[in-house]
Amino acid sequence: MLLCDEVQLLRKLPYFAEVDTCKLKLLAFASERVTFKAGQRLFTQGDSGDSAYFILSGTVDFLVTTPDGPVKVSERGANSIVGDISLLCDGPRSSTVQAAGVVEALKINKDYLFRIMDDCPGMTMKMTRALAERLRLTSSELDKVRALQKA
Amino acid sequence: MQKTLLRYIWEHTKPQQVFILLIVALSMIPYFLAFDLPKQIINGPIQGQGFEDLSATQTFMDFSFTIPLLGYTFGFDGFPLDRMQTLVALSLVFLLLVVINGAFKYYINTYKGRLGERLLRRIRFELVDRVLRFPPRHAKSLNGAEIASMIKDEVEPFGGFTGDAFVQPALLGGQALAALFFIILQNFWLGMVAAFMVAIQVIIIPKMRRRLIELGRQRQITARRLAGKVNEVVEGLGTIHAYDTSNFERADVASRLGEIYRIRYDLYQWKFLVKFLNNFLSQVTPFLFYLIGGYLTLRGTLDVGQLVAVINAYKDLPGPLKELIDWDQARQDVQVKYEQIFENFEVEDLINPALHALTPAAAQPRSETLQAVSVSISDDSGAKVVDHVTLKIDRGETVAMVDHAGRGAEAMAEAFGRMAWPSSGRICLGDNDIRELPESVTGRHISYVSTDSYFFHGSLKDNLLYGLKHAPVKKYEYEGLKARQRLWEIREARKAGNPHLDIRAGWVDYSYAALGNGAKEDLRKSLLAALDAVQLTDDVLELALHSIINPEEDPDFAARVVEMRRALRTRMNELGMDSLVIPFEPDGYNAQATVAENLLFGATLAPLTPDNELLSSEHFYTALNKVGLQRPFAEIGRTVARNLVEIFGGLPADHPFFRQVTSLSAEDISYYQSLLQRKNEPKPVNFRLSEADKAFIRLTLEYIEPRYRLGILTDELKDKIVGSRELFYTELPAHLRELVERYDPDKYVSVATLRENIVFGKLSNSNADGVAELRTLAGTVSRELGFADQLLNAGLDYDIGAGGRRLTPIQRRKLNLARALIRRSDYYVFNKPLPGLERHTQEEIVQNVLAFLGQQENDPAVIWVLSNISLSRLFDKVVMFDGGAILEEGSYETLEQESGTFKALVA
Incomplete structure (x- = not known):
């Protein structure tokens, strides 16, 4: 996959929809392309994170550690971004992400992303909006779970 | 050391000084003969005195000498020679005298030079020896560069002065006196005038030089301080850049240089003023001769012949006098330097040289206990940090010392390690005060490790084995020319009062290795185990992998690297991991x-x-x-x-x-x-x-x-x-x-690092965990191949730089600890040796070290000052200090149950 294809894919993310092409190209160029084999971990729950992964191909599983061992909670496919939360706040990873098959991804470094966001004020707004959307979804899901538990 | 340099020189070179004085006196004979000869040649054969007749002959080399008292006369009638023959003979004698004079001069100069160099060697060695014997408190206030500048530069002129110290004044004084005597013989009163002028010179000039001496002293001190400052700038470069104080340092150095310039300029002004006065006084004397002598002649009380004779005789006086005064200046100059050095090295409480006596034989194992008896220690400011502490450590015991408040535990450890001397009370090994025991006992029975460590320039291995180099244990075999060279070295060392221990001998004493019983293999075993214990093995391997070696120096090793490269590739292929690395x-x-x-x-x-x-x-x-x-x-x-x-x-x-x-x-x-x-x-x-x-x-x-x-x-x-x-x-x-x-898959690449040579390719990005997987795989393969050992050797050859600065601070701490573990001691005193390490690494290393020392046959005791108090559970006994006194003492369990303070600290 070439640099320009990566840029096309990145653009499909709501985060980057309105970012300049050359800025996106810069982000893609600054990011490292990595390949994971099935079962390899992109990151582990509890680790401190310094990068997010943009999945170019393949599927990843989200695992959460429970007293009975890791439990798969969801999965994510191509053209999605994982680990983005710990990019924005310095906390530990909330779950383990593991490759389900061969996964090709773009490793986006936190510092590099911040540098690029500094240069595009619009992007920060976009990202905030996307995150708020995520928060809304999460809290509504949480509410549903709570309601189920009570019932 | 003697109070004055002249005395020091006399003390150490008495016979040689007398000898050279005699030689100089002897050399005067051909010297004066050579003066007289030209007159003889011109008057005799050339102008024809005694050869008035064409066939006249003169006897050559005739002499007769009567021994006084005995009345025995012996002599030689000489050869009869005619005018031409006499000319040739006398000219040949002249040539002979020239050669003899030259030979004397050569011999005297060489002898003096050698005398000076030996003395220089002696004094330099003595100064370094004193540094090695400085008491610990004094050592803290030293500036290494200043000491170095004293030993290296400031004593340098002593060497040149030594040869002339006694010969010069004797010779010149004699000449000057002879000239003066000669003048007095010619005319008493004119002689008195000359003597008076000489007296003025001899009295006034040295007086004026007082200021010169004072300036010289200042110059010396400021120059030494400059050396210290330059050293500080070099050592503190990082700090200077970190705080942007480079201009402050520039200003400091510039002002010091200005000060030195001022002193030197002042010095020049005075020096030339004195010189001017000196010249003037010696020129004034002839003036007086002309005036007074002339007056007397005109009055008719003095005849012209006498006046001319006096003036002629006077021309021999200023030369020696001037040189004598110059000699005196040189003497004062070196004396000032000597006093300066004397002050700095004449320290009270120097360690008794007997404590440093060379003791090659392995001392008998001691089973004595180490104890502190009512010990008090004051720090540099005079505050008491340990107050009447009595503590006993038995063999085989592991003791944790912790501080609740104050720094009693640390100070106590320093006292055990002889880094600090108690102000009262004593520390005993068995029945003896450790300050009275020779270092060959304390320095081998007690290993002390603290936060501040020093490493010597050399390889990692040199530094690890440093603690085993007490005395030469294995003679170096010299052959042929080298053996003669070695004998010469020994002779010379003796003559200059230096020890003649052989630096090329094997100094590493295998019998002191922590493990085993003295075989060379045991040393290696101890070394590897110690590296493992402090978790330094990986670092050493990493250093090796990062290094660039010259395959021509060690072709076998280079071949092994290529072998390892192939084995790694084969293994990757076997395991289907060949995509990990894309080979060249x-x-x-x-x-x-x-x-x-x-x-x-x-x-x-x-x-x-x-x-x-x-x-x-x-x-x-x-x-x-x-x-x-x-x-x-x-x-x-x-x-x-x-x-x-x-x-x-x-x-x-x-x-x-x-x-x-x-x-x-x-x-x-x-x-x-x-x-x-x-x-x-x-x-x-x-x-x-x-x-x-x-x-x-x-x-x-x-x-x-x-x-x-x-x-x-x-x-x-x-x-x-x-x-x-x-x-x-x-x-x-x-x-x-x-x-x-x-690139050649079968050849070592000399410009690439060892790692690049082993991997011989590029890591592919098809596997995100590639680096880790490759590392594990390479580790396994190298262990199977026995290559890991060789790699470790390459790492041990790593040059750690001055003071170990090419290592990270953490690596230095670990190396510091490993260096102590390698040597077998009865007592190990660890004074917070691992600051800055992560908590869990610290715990692992403490555990490893205790296990490592526990397996030693001589059952050593361990005293560990902990910064992380919770680790005290790993020790047999815990001693808690508070304000310099022992607050609690007992096992971890007891203290935890009984002592509220301890419990609070651990929690």
Whole structure:
């Protein structure tokens, strides 16, 4: 996959929809392309994170550690971004992400992303909006779970 | 040391001084004979005195001598020679005297020089010896550079002075007195005038020199301080830059230099004033002769002949006098220096030399207990940090010392390690005060490790084994010429009062190795185990992998590296992990390597920057043209440039992405931008490549497809690059070929690191955990192959730099601990040896060390001052200090149950 294809894919993310092409190209160029084999971990729950992964191909599983061992909670496919939360706040990873098959991804470094966001004020707004959307979804899901538990 | 330098010199060179004085006196005989001879030659054979007759002869070499008292006369009648023969004979005698005088001069100068050098050697050694015997408190206030400058530079003039110390005044004084005596003989009163003037010179000039001496002293001190300051600047470079105080330091140095200049200028003014006065006084005397003598002659009380004789006799006086005064100045000069040095090295409480006596034989194992009896310790400010502490440590015991408040535990450990001397009370090993025991006992039975460590310039191994070098244990065998050279060394060392211990002998005493019983293998075992215990083994391996070795120095090792390379590749193939590393293959394109690497198929010593010799050479581009790659490379470079300009063009020049994300700088990008905007570049004459094309080609050379992902490197082109390798290399002129070391799967690459040689390829990005997997795999293979040991050896040869500065602080701490573990001692005192280490690493190392020492047969005791109090559970006994006194003492469990303070501290 070439640099320009990566840029096309990145653009499909709501985060980057309105970012300049050359800025996106810069982000893609600054990011490292990595390949994971099935079962390899992109990151582990509890680790401190310094990068997010943009999945170019393949599927990843989200695992959460429970007293009975890791439990798969969801999965994510191509053209999605994982680990983005710990990019924005310095906390530990909330779950383990593991490759389900061969996964090709773009490793986006936190510092590099911040540098690029500094240069595009619009992007920060976009990202905030996307995150708020995520928060809304999460809290509504949480509410549903709570309601189920009570019932 | 003697109070004055003259006394010091006399003390150590008495017989030699007397001898050289005699030789000088002896040399006077041919010297004065040579003076008299020209007159004889001119008067005799040339002017013909005694040869008035043509056939007249004179006897040559006739003499007779009557021994007084005995009345025995012996003599020689001489040869009768005619005028011509006499001329030849006398001239030959003259020549002979010239040779004899020259020989005397040569011998005397050499002898004096040797005398001086021996004395210099003696005094330098004595000073260093004193430094080694300074008491610990004094050692803290020393500045190494100042001491070095004293020992190296300030004593230097002593050597030159030694030879003249007694000979010169004796000789010149004699000459001056003789001249004065001669004048008095001619005319008593004129002689008195001369004597009076001499007295004025001898009294006044030295008085005036007082100030010179004072200035000399100041000059010496300021110069020494400057040396200390320069040393500080060098040592503190990091701090200076960190706080932006470089201009403060500049001001400091400049003001010191100004001060030195002022003193020196003052010195010159005085020196030449004194010189002027001295000259004036010696010129005034003839003036008085002319005036007074002339007056007397005119009055008729003095005849002209006498006056002329006096004036003639006087010309022999100022010379020796002047030199005598110069000698006196030199004497005062070195005396000032000597006093300065004397003050600095004459320290109270010097360690008794007997405590440092060389003790080669392994001392008997002692089973005595180490105890502190009512010990008080004061720190430098005089405050009491330990107050009447009595503590007993038995063999085999492990004791944790912790501080609740104050620093009693640390100070106590320092006292056990002899770093601090108790102000009252004593520390005993068995029944003896450790300050009275020789260091050969305390320094071997007690190993002390603290936070501040010092490493000596040398390899890691030298430093690890440092604690085993107590005395030469294995004689170095000298043969033939070297044996004679060695005998000479011993003789000379003795003459200069130096010890003649052989530095080339084997100093490492295997019998003191922690494990085993004295075999060489045991030492290695101890060394490896100690490295493991402090978790330094991986670091050492890493150092080895990072190093560049010269395969010609150790061809076997280089061959082993290649063997390891092959074994690793085979294993990767077997396990189906061959995609982990893309190897350098003579007929394959390595996708992870740059275009340049693929084309050259070799490593270059210097990175391929634009000013690299290879890239700045026209031949390189010509060769590229020959293989038909010049055009395509320029085209690709243009595309790469277009992309890079698009990506980075809009960024401000100080953006961190420059240099970080791309190897180019902002100026490079704008340079390429301007190249791209140029249209229809005029072709340079004689078909040379334009600068723009060269710049584009350089971009191509750095291109790596998976990194840039521009999709411009076609398979066709890759094949062409691989196919052109040989031709391109042969097209390069010889001097450029030398810059490239070509890859050969069966050969060691001397310009690459060990790691690059083992991996011999590029890590592929097809596996995100590739590095870790490769490391594990390589570790396994190297252990199976026995290569890990050799690799470790290579790591142990790593040069750690001055003071170990090429290691990280953590590595230094670990090395410091390992250095103590390697040697077998009865007591190990660890005074917070691992600051700055992570908590869990600290815990692991403490555990490892205790286990390591526990397996030692001599059942050592361990005293450990802990900063992390919770670790005290690993020890048999815990001693808690509070305000310099022992607050609690007992096992961890007891203290935890009974002591509220301890419980609070651990929690």
